[in-house]
């Protein structure tokens with residue numbers, strides 16, 4: 001079960017890494033906001049929950065989230081068989097993995113530069 | 117860490133951490149080279165200087181401006197016209213280059229007077245141009261000429277002109293990238309917010325990090341206009357100086373080359389609250405998703421979808437013709453900064469071409485993260501390679517083609533590897549749906565060129581084939597293809613025109629009346 005979950009998270013990570021750019025902003029604080037904003041909204045879309053998109057910042061996260069949710073649904077047929085609880089768990093795993101790959105485990109020495 | 121040690125660089129041990137091979141199971145936390153550091157003494161780098169990065173990459177594509185270098189003529193002359201950033205005002209900014217022509221005596225006695233005289237002369241020589249950018253070079257920076265004071269003096273005497281000062285001498289960073297950074301920050305500090313624009317649409321963007329190489333910007337702006345979006349400014353290809361002073365009024369910054377221009381987007385976000393949306397203008401799927409995102413942001417997704425459907429129907433069969441013939445070819449993707457990640461995955465998806473190596477001369481670790489993430493296993497990633505390392509990599513990887521700049525490209529030819537110009541393009545534009553097919557056509561023509569095949573024959577020892585004196589690309593490329601492919605009625609070679617840009621300049625666009633009350637400035 002755990003292996004299956006891990007494997008599925010890796011599939012989603014692979015899609016993001018090959019197709020998206022939002023996860024690679026230049027500073028750690030921006031990456032945190034991007035990962036949090038976009039992946040939370042993606043989870044809400046997949047779970048058919050309401051999504052905040054009133055402010056420009058929320059809207060720009062939502063735009064990436066809509067495209068990501070569509071791509072996940074199109075590519076990974078196993079997603080349709082998951083219930084909301086399972087999707088939330090999966091997306092939590094994805095967020096942790098993305099945070100590790102792009103922030104906490106990143107070897108990019110510029111992430112902590114205090115200026116742009 | 118899967119570092120790769122080049123034999124030719126064994127005498128420069130520090131180089132080891134600048135190259136990695138993405139092995140099985142490796143990810144970015146274990147495979148990432150160092151980047152954006154000073155070039156190691158002994159390693160002959162192919163980088164540009166920070167002045168060149170500021171002026172010739174970012175400053176000069178601005179079209180209605182006199183771009184003046186304060187320094188010896190060599191600084192500007194030797195870096196002039198290295199990129200084909202065209203513009204719709206008869207390429208004013210490409211046709212001329214200006215320098216104050218500093219000599220030894222100015223180093224001793226100062227060159228401020230000379231600078232002022234040059235500024236006034238240039239404005240007089242081009243009386244319709246009222247905007248100027250001034251660039252520091254090593255020489256003028258080292259003697260401490262106060263360029264800002266001279267610019268202010270001239271602006272006071274000639275109130276109709278406006279001058280921007282870019283203080284990015286050649287030594288101002290490890291590479292041209294230091295100059296990209298400096299000019300981004302200088303522009304937002306000095307100029308953004310100075311002009312209030314006329315807003316004509318409910319949907320207003322800045323198109324940032326786009327330099328109109330062979331018309332790329334005009335292709336993308338055409339899509340945005342078809343969607344009823346006002347492109348307030350382009351930073352900086354085919355961009356206008358005064359439009360760029362009004363960047364603060366856009367609703368969204370659409371960012372293409374994050375390497376050269378993410379700084380200004382980040383600052384616009386902090387200072388004016390404008391969100392940043394990173395997009396890819398290359399690749400069918402990536403470009404389609406990018407247009408869709410911009411459409412979604414403004415609630416006009418249907419307009420984006422209509423363009424995606426129309427363009428895909430028109431150009432996909434032509435792309436697939438090339439894909440059949442390029443499948444499995446190996447490429448060294450060795451451009452400057454952003455194309456290593458813009459292209460890495462898209463050329464595999466749309467053309468079936470495998471990236472066996474990425475390199476960047478001035479990219480930062482963030483660019484390598486994006487590039488390596490988009491490559492498959494086994495790819496060799498090199499930061500700031502020297503020429504010998506590049507040669508060793510080509511011998512080892514045996515690519516079918518290399519996408520790079522003019523200098524390394526000519527070197528690759530000697531190893532009989534055809535090259536395409538990744539900076540200035542061969543037969544661009546390469547952006548947009550049609551542009552992507554033009555790129556595939558150039559790749560196809562390079563790999564299957566009969567002349568190139570001849571280069572494999574060594575006249576000193578090989579027998580010269582006399583039976584195959586007539587060859588075409590198709591005769592070479594179609595040998596192993598199935599009849600289903602060669603006789604396909606669906607697939608076809610590129611059928612577009614030689615010049616795809618001029619018609620865009622005279623085009624009329626659908627009228628989407630604005631709903632909100634717009635500024636009447």
Ligand code: SF4
Nearest residue numbers: 165167191253254286
């Ligand atoms: S390094 Fe200095 S002297 Fe050389 S081209 Fe650049 S600005 Fe000019």
